[in-house]
Amino acid sequence: MAINKAMQLALKALSYQDIDIKKSRNLVELKTIDPFKAFYKTVDYKIYNDNYEIPTRIYFPEEQIKDCPVLFFIHGGGWVTESVETYNRVCANMAKYTGHAVVAVDYRLAPEHHFPIGLLDCYAVAKAIYTQRFILNVDPERITVIGDSAGGNLAAAVCLMARDRGEFFPKKQILIYPCTNNDYTETSVYPSMKENGKGYLLTAKRLNQYITMYQSSEEDRNNPYFAPVIAKDLKNQPDTLIITAEYDPLRDEGEDYGRKLKEAGNKVKIHRIPDALHGFFALGIQYSPVKKSYELINQFLAE
Numbered sequence: 001m002a003i004n005k006a007m008q009l010a011l012k013a014l015s016y017q018d019i020d021i022k023k024s025r026n027l028v029e030l031k032t033i034d035p036f037k038a039f040y041k042t043v044d045y046k047i048y049n050d051n052y053e054i055p056t057r058i059y060f061p062e063e064q065i066k067d068c069p070v071l072f073f074i075h076g077g078g079w080v081t082e083s084v085e086t087y088n089r090v091c092a093n094m095a096k097y098t099g100h101a102v103v104a105v106d107y108r109l110a111p112e113h114h115f116p117i118g119l120l121d122c123y124a125v126a127k128a129i130y131t132q133r134f135i136l137n138v139d140p141e142r143i144t145v146i147g148d149s150a151g152g153n154l155a156a157a158v159c160l161m162a163r164d165r166g167e168f169f170p171k172k173q174i175l176i177y178p179c180t181n182n183d184y185t186e187t188s189v190y191p192s193m194k195e196n197g198k199g200y201l202l203t204a205k206r207l208n209q210y211i212t213m214y215q216s217s218e219e220d221r222n223n224p225y226f227a228p229v230i231a232k233d234l235k236n237q238p239d240t241l242i243i244t245a246e247y248d249p250l251r252d253e254g255e256d257y258g259r260k261l262k263e264a265g266n267k268v269k270i271h272r273i274p275d276a277l278h279g280f281f282a283l284g285i286q287y288s289p290v291k292k293s294y295e296l297i298n299q300f301l302a303e
Contacts, residue, residue, distance in 0.1 A: 056084070057084045069100045071144050074155050076148040083106055118154065153180060170238045173240050178242065239303075241268075242270045246273065
């Protein structure tokens with residue numbers, strides 16, 4: 001169903017501009033109040049990144065615990081908010097609807113920890129899983145990297161870093177409305193930033209605030225691990241599924257990243273979900289864009 005005028009007015013009212021980190025974090029913490037949490041099959045486990053212990057949580061499908069394929073999941077939140085705790089239901093549903101064990105990483109957040117600290121936390125956990133130094137001893141061929149929004153950015157960067165370092169080689173990645181660029185001002189080359197940058201919950205101004213808090217310096221913006229779409233070399237990347245949302249300022253840069261991956265010789269599928277807003281994947285399976293996304297994800301995982 002298309003967004004009508006009444007919905008547009010409501011979205012505009014909710015699309016506040018400036019970020020108050022404390023208030024934003026307190027707001028997302030409300031998602032930890034989940035009456036179904038006690039029924040999730042989970043195991044908490046930690047991985048070291050140098051001297052820092054990175055928390056992870058493993059979510060298991062309802063009917064199977066042993067010998068599951070794995071989704072290595074990196075949550076969104078603009079590198080600034082959210083956590084494994086706030087993504088509990090998303091990850092539990094992901095395990096349920098894909099039949100995969102989901103390993104979610106609680107990477108360190110900005111602005112307390114700037115780029116590349118969060119990325120290196122994600123990379124350390126991915127390396128442990130792929131090199132079988134994790135509590136789950138899973139065949140690397142059966143592991144998929146997945147992330148949404150800022151987590152999609154980190155997932156793409158992990159795969160680029162894995163190729164460059166040669167320590168492990170992801171076979172598949174799923175990027176859900178990923179943040180791939182470095183410019184959220186009026187100079188952005190992407191039409192969706194102008195079309196959807198106001199009035200659709202996630203605003204261009206808010207994106208610019210997020211990315212400014214994430215960077216350690218302006219030079220970071222020229223780093224392909226910071227903004228994967230600017231990478232000059234995108235060869236030898238995993239088979240990729242990119243899912244974007246119609247009314248999302250990040251729509252075009254996610255799709256452009258997919259096109260550039262394809263031009264570099266990678267196998268890529270790009271799907272735009274009609275009438276969807278940024279963040280829709282956190283809603284229930286009864287919501288048609290979520291249902292459609294799982295159909296696309298499961299088809300991709302089965303290939």
